Amino acid sequence: MGSLPRDVTEDMARDAAATNQELVEDEDDLTEDEFLRRQREALTTERAVYMEQARALKAEADSLAQEAEPGDVQFDEESGEGGTTTIDRERDLALSAQALAAVEEIDQALARIDAGTYGICENCRKPIPRARLSALPHARLCIACKSGGLSRR
Numbered sequence: 496m497g498s499l500p501r502d503v504t505e506d507m508a509r510d511a512a513a514t515n516q517e518l519v520e521d522e523d524d525l526t527e528d529e530f531l532r533r534q535r536e537a538l539t540t541e542r543a544v545y546m547e548q549a550r551a552l553k554a555e556a557d558s559l560a561q562e563a564e565p566g567d568v569q570f571d572e573e574s575g576e577g578g579t580t581t582i583d584r585e586r587d588l589a590l591s592a593q594a595l596a597a598v599e600e601i602d603q604a605l606a607r608i609d610a611g612t613y614g615i616c617e618n619c620r621k622p623i624p625r626a627r628l629s630a631l632p633h634a635r636l637c638i639a640c641k642s643g644g645l646s647r648r
């Protein structure tokens with residue numbers, strides 16, 4: 496009877512310990528397979544977040560488009576209101592496109608994992624350090640190539 500609360504607390508403590516261990520875990524200690532599996536998970540999670548963002552922003556843009564009724568269009572410049580809606584809508588569409596571009600980057604990173612070329616700098620062909628890949632799973636360039644020289648993007 497009285498043991499139930501204690502069990503729950505122990506479970507929570509165990510969960511917290513497991514979470515901490517995962518956070519502290521050094522990516523350099525992982526095997527290549529383990530590291531790639533972790534990166535794939537991170538990319539998949541990130542992809543879902545960006546997809547949801549893109550969908551939500553697009554939906555907001557669409558509802559803003561519906562708010563601006565055709566009859567109002569000719570008064571836009573006088574009232575300024577239609578103009579604001581247009582700006583909001585364009586901002587939403589731009590952010591939505593950005594989120595979709597991120598999804599594209601993530602898809603390419605996932606494809607590189609499948610192709611066995613993940614984690615290789617696309618410019619100098621050297622391995623990208625795992626610490627950088629952990630922080631930015633879809634990184635396609637090493638820091639040297641990203642920060643200097645003839646980076647194409």
Ligand SMILES: [Zn+2]
Nearest residue numbers: 616619637640
């Ligand atoms: Zn490089």
